[in-house]
Amino acid sequence: MKKVAVSVGDLNGIGIEIALRSHDEISKLVKPLYIIDREMLQQAAGLLDISVPEDFETLSPNSQIFEILPSSITASSGRYSFDSFTAAVELARNGAVDAILTLPIHKKAWEKAGVTYKGHTDALRDIFREEAIMMLGCEELYVALYTEHIPLRDVAPALTAEKFTRFLRDFHNSTNPTGKVGVLGLNPHAGDGGVLGNEEEMIAGAIDTVNSELGTEIFEGPLVPDIAFTPHTRVHYRYLIALYHDQGLAPLKALYFDESINVSLNLPILRVSVDHGTAFDIAYKGMEPKNLSYLNAVRYIVYH
């Protein structure tokens, strides 16, 4: 059974409730180690009125103990969530665990705590000095993003043959896909023969280059972006590569909102995450947050 370090995310949010409520279920699939102090765990469990499972194994992140303030953005909670995350990363880097599973942090809390990263993926890129690839989705469909958190006006200029070719290579190396991988075009109708933009020529070139290197036509495209996600087309692809954030995530979340997870590819460690936030609106309110994304994240670790 694989060992998984679980970083507990922002303790003012819903993460710890999901971890506590799902422990019995995920323990059938993996051996979780939660990066949290017993004191903080008892505090959260008390507020939630949930008893801590007996086999709930923990490790201290060596962070400052603090008072949980449900649904609040605080520096202390931001710092703790960052320390829990980096401790999990170190366990994976040293081979003490097989993967890390991250619960949601609050970006503004990180900011308040003086953590300058925009999120987990950004931090991982810096820690490992590797071009981490962000992929979201579920077993029905995964979508990897060529660009992520940049303004829309910067997307087209960020697309170069060299970078995109490397991206396709990296993606292939980190997923070893067995079926075809669909690569989206940048423009409406995939440029419509150049009338609506010409970046598709470069995309087609990169696909050809990497397919030739691999000796197999594994990458297909450029696909017409608004057709790629339709029922008859998406059924052909387990993986789609989107060129920008909303091109991939708007249709993905329209289809698979509750079940999707977030995977960081192209890193020396495997990191998987839920694809939702701290959900302050329902935290510590006895509303039993959905845990489908969390369970799917665990299943991803089991099968990869």
Place this chain on the structure above:
Amino acid sequence: MKKVAVSVGDLNGIGIEIALRSHDEISKLVKPLYIIDREMLQQAAGLLDISVPEDFETLSPNSQIFEILPSSITASSGRYSFDSFTAAVELARNGAVDAILTLPIHKKAWEKAGVTYKGHTDALRDIFREEAIMMLGCEELYVALYTEHIPLRDVAPALTAEKFTRFLRDFHNSTNPTGKVGVLGLNPHAGDGGVLGNEEEMIAGAIDTVNSELGTEIFEGPLVPDIAFTPHTRVHYRYLIALYHDQGLAPLKALYFDESINVSLNLPILRVSVDHGTAFDIAYKGMEPKNLSYLNAVRYIVYH
């Protein structure tokens, strides 16, 4: 019962089969007038091995009779489809019909015929000298597009306060929405407070301006684009306004591919269309193309 002029689209494609097969059903809802010569109709019906319904009322488009070549791109078919379309437009302009319903044309066939428009909407803009608004969708969700067939790199520069404010006004005038209308942001996370782009300030300003003019908070936004289409959010909106083609249409078609229609708003006439193409792959092959989009287009005319 409303009178509807039906332009028959590219006769080498699936349009006429849909019209023939759906005639009995739509005749319960509207009074259709098909813009086609009897000779062309008999030719198509013969190839399809479908008998022409007795009450299938037609009007000649005054175009050149030609030989139907199933699934081929020909100038003669392109010209005929354009003439059928403009004849339908004239009937609506003169008040002889209440609306026009357009079957799919083939853009390359228009090109071959020397028709310079990119499609129906583009032609309507020129004919009426009005800023037609393209809206796609179905009763569950309609999506109106601020920009349409332009390269992605031109989207952000095309967004100005003046134009966008006018767009919101025009949209409101042509739909008279009763519920809230969601307006998407341009950037990932709707700019995330300016970190991922700042066009959302202008969008918010335009929303405020038009809401103030109307004296009601009918427009809401800027919404986070990849959240707007999720189940819990989209249920609040019958109409969403997308800033560019794939932002709106990729999620819409992921969710509602077969049922969606295309409506031209902000024109002196009502024009509704199926939201699919000529489908040369299945034309004249006895495969009975789906007609849900066609039926929904007719229903739209009935209820608007």
